[in-house]
Amino acid sequence: MRSKLTDTGVVRSRAQGFSAAARQVFGRGFGPGFWVAAGWLVLVALCAVFADWLPVNDPLEPVIANRLNGPLTTNLLGADGLGRDILARLVHGSRVSVVIALSAVCIGMVIGGTLGVLAGYFRGHFERGLMAVLDVILAFPWLVLLLALVAFIGQSLMAISVAIGFLWIPAYARVARANTLSVVQREYVLAARAMGASTLRILLREVLPNVILPVLAYGLVAMGLVIIVESALAFLGLSVEAPQPTWGGMISEGKRHLATAVHVALVPSVTMFLTVLSLNYVGDRLRSRFDVRGSNL
Amino acid sequence: MRLLTRKLPWLLGTLFAVSFFTFMLVSLLPGDPAVMILGAGGVSPEAVAQLRLELGLDRPLLVRYFDWLGNALGGDLGRSPMTGQSVTDAILSRLPVTIQLGVMAILIALVLAIPLAMVSAYFAGSRLDRSISGVGFALMSVPGFMMAIFLILIFAVGLGWFPATGWVPLSVSPTANLRSAILPAMSLAMIELALYMRLLRTDLIDTLQQDYITLARAKGLPNWLILTRHALRPSSFSLMTVVGLQLGGVISGAIIVEEIFALPGVGRLLYQSILQRDLLMVQGIVLFIATAYVVVNFLVDLCYSLLDPRVRYAE
Numbered sequence: 001m002r003s004k005l006t007d008t009g010v011v012r013s014r015a016q017g018f019s020a021a022a023r024q025v026f027g028r029g030f031g032p033g034f035w036v037a038a039g040w041l042v043l044v045a046l047c048a049v050f051a052d053w054l055p056v057n058d059p060l061e062p063v064i065a066n067r068l069n070g071p072l073t074t075n076l077l078g079a080d081g082l083g084r085d086i087l088a089r090l091v092h093g094s095r096v097s098v099v100i101a102l103s104a105v106c107i108g109m110v111i112g113g114t115l116g117v118l119a120g121y122f123r124g125h126f127e128r129g130l131m132a133v134l135d136v137i138l139a140f141p142w143l144v145l146l147l148a149l150v151a152f153i154g155q156s157l158m159a160i161s162v163a164i165g166f167l168w169i170p171a172y173a174r175v176a177r178a179n180t181l182s183v184v185q186r187e188y189v190l191a192a193r194a195m196g197a198s199t200l201r202i203l204l205r206e207v208l209p210n211v212i213l214p215v216l217a218y219g220l221v222a223m224g225l226v227i228i229v230e231s232a233l234a235f236l237g238l239s240v241e242a243p244q245p246t247w248g249g250m251i252s253e254g255k256r257h258l259a260t261a262v263h264v265a266l267v268p269s270v271t272m273f274l275t276v277l278s279l280n281y282v283g284d285r286l287r288s289r290f291d292v293r294g295s296n297l
Numbered sequence: 298m299r300l301l302t303r304k305l306p307w308l309l310g311t312l313f314a315v316s317f318f319t320f321m322l323v324s325l326l327p328g329d330p331a332v333m334i335l336g337a338g339g340v341s342p343e344a345v346a347q348l349r350l351e352l353g354l355d356r357p358l359l360v361r362y363f364d365w366l367g368n369a370l371g372g373d374l375g376r377s378p379m380t381g382q383s384v385t386d387a388i389l390s391r392l393p394v395t396i397q398l399g400v401m402a403i404l405i406a407l408v409l410a411i412p413l414a415m416v417s418a419y420f421a422g423s424r425l426d427r428s429i430s431g432v433g434f435a436l437m438s439v440p441g442f443m444m445a446i447f448l449i450l451i452f453a454v455g456l457g458w459f460p461a462t463g464w465v466p467l468s469v470s471p472t473a474n475l476r477s478a479i480l481p482a483m484s485l486a487m488i489e490l491a492l493y494m495r496l497l498r499t500d501l502i503d504t505l506q507q508d509y510i511t512l513a514r515a516k517g518l519p520n521w522l523i524l525t526r527h528a529l530r531p532s533s534f535s536l537m538t539v540v541g542l543q544l545g546g547v548i549s550g551a552i553i554v555e556e557i558f559a560l561p562g563v564g565r566l567l568y569q570s571i572l573q574r575d576l577l578m579v580q581g582i583v584l585f586i587a588t589a590y591v592v593v594n595f596l597v598d599l600c601y602s603l604l605d606p607r608v609r610y611a612e
Binding site: 144251272 | 310441454545586
């Protein structure tokens with residue numbers, strides 16, 4: 001049933017070049033909300049890239065005198081239970097979120113997308129086998145699978161990215177396969193085949209350009225989910241290890257001070273919420289431009 | 298019935314693959330369980346070898362797998378070498394907590410989502426619809442643990458209505474049990490709520506444009522009757538499927554929520570077993586959860602065809 005649900009939802013393709021698609025995406029107005037959200041995402045990305053050069057305090061230095069100080073006192077966004085500057089920790093913590101969001105989605109997209117396109121194009125035993133394997137992977141609740149993977153490959157930034165990326169392979173394979181199935185039946189693929197184009201050429205020139213847009217459009221929403229997944233892992237103390245600050249880890253620390261200093265948990269929570277909300281919003285708007293329906297994967 | 302005979306082999310195949318995958322995943326974890334139990338450092342290699350022999354770790358992987366699977370089919374998942382407790386007993390003793398949590402979460406989510414989606418779909422495009430959908434959209438950006446913290450902050454720390462942590466079993470006091478379960482269940486429900494609402498709203502809007510709805514309207518049926526009697530049932534099928542599929546999300550959420558609220562459930566047991574590297578326990582719990590998930594979704598699939606005549610006659 002699962003495949004039926006997602007397949008009918010996603011089937012959509014476009015026989016047009018990139019430039020036409022780009023005009024369609026950026027041509028008409030998106031409204032102010034879209035640009036505010038996009039601006040916030042750019043800000044977060046810039047923080048992640050330039051964290052070391054930004055004029056913020058040392059994220060690791062405990063200043064006991066500032067312990068649990070609220071926002072707009074000694075520290076702009078307050079200090080945590082050890083007297084470390086929350087703003088600095090947020091800025092440095094954004095690195096983990098941004099790097100993992102980008103790399104995990106890329107891993108899922110490239111591996112899952114490739115498998116999905118191949119399955120949708122060649123069909124047969126390969127497709128059936130792949131779908132069966134994906135069904136088995138999907139039989140594990142994501143956090144259960146993730147905890148086991150992390151126990152297996154460790155807690156480095158790289159390992160966490162790979163583990164979360166692995167979780168995304170089934171979803172991307174399904175999206176790519178569903179789109180490929182509809183593209184393969186179009187006349188231009190038949191025409192290319194009639195002209196004697198090689199399989200590789202058909203895949204790269206005819207199928208891929210028409211599958212990649214819906215797959216990419218799904219990417220931003222996926223990044224929002226990856227940030228949630230990573231923070232859940234960090235909250236359990238199983239993401240990138242201390243002393244590297246992470247948003248989920250900061251919220252987890254803040255939980256201890258809920259009764260006395262709410263801001264320690266609240267500030268990173270709001271930051272993360274805004275980031276995920278922006279990703280969802282921008283992703284959703286872009287996706288509705290492509291008219292791709294696949295939000296329930 | 299024909300459906301059952303056709304789908305049963307698929308179910309068994311999936312379960313077999315799931316058990317194999319679970320076994321391999323956990324067996325390939327780094328670290329020798331024997332060394333882990335005896336404690337690293339200062340242990341003679343003979344003692345380690347002796348324990349490996351006792352645990353049966355010297356045998357080939359596949360032999361161990363079929364041995365484990367055979368016992369598991371008989372309901373015996375082994376005994377934790379750390380605590381000496383039977384894995385099956387450990388799971389069963391904690392299962393009621395997790396089931397109660399999950400069922401309450403799904404019920405709360407459905408009870409809130411169905412009327413909200415109906416209102417939203419009926420007044421599609423209005424300001425009311427947009428604010429409901431907007432709140433739902435925002436809820437989807439809140440992770441379960443963040444929701445739990447907010448609920449603790451408001452209802453436990455702020456208002457003091459419910460306890461922030463702890464669990465009272467149903468057998469001790471039903472009211473205290475509900476009070477200890479409500480915040481964890483709400484944290485899980487809020488995330489599900491957004492998803493259910495969005496899905497049902499879309500489906501309802503589709504259904505409301507069907508001819509038989511126009512006919513019902515022409516007959517002069519009141520709107521609430523049209524919505525509940527004629528529109529809800531055909532719109533609820535994808536909701537049902539997603540409730541089944543989202544069980545994985547609920548279980549994942551339960552691991553975190555049980556840890557935050559210190560509830561003695563299966564999720565917390567899994568998390569702590571992973572921290573302690575109690576491999577046999579992890580193996581047993583993962584197998585149990587994955588099996589439950591596959592079986593429930595199989596049953597949802599069956600119900601689906603029982604409830605929807607269109608699917609039934611197509612068979």
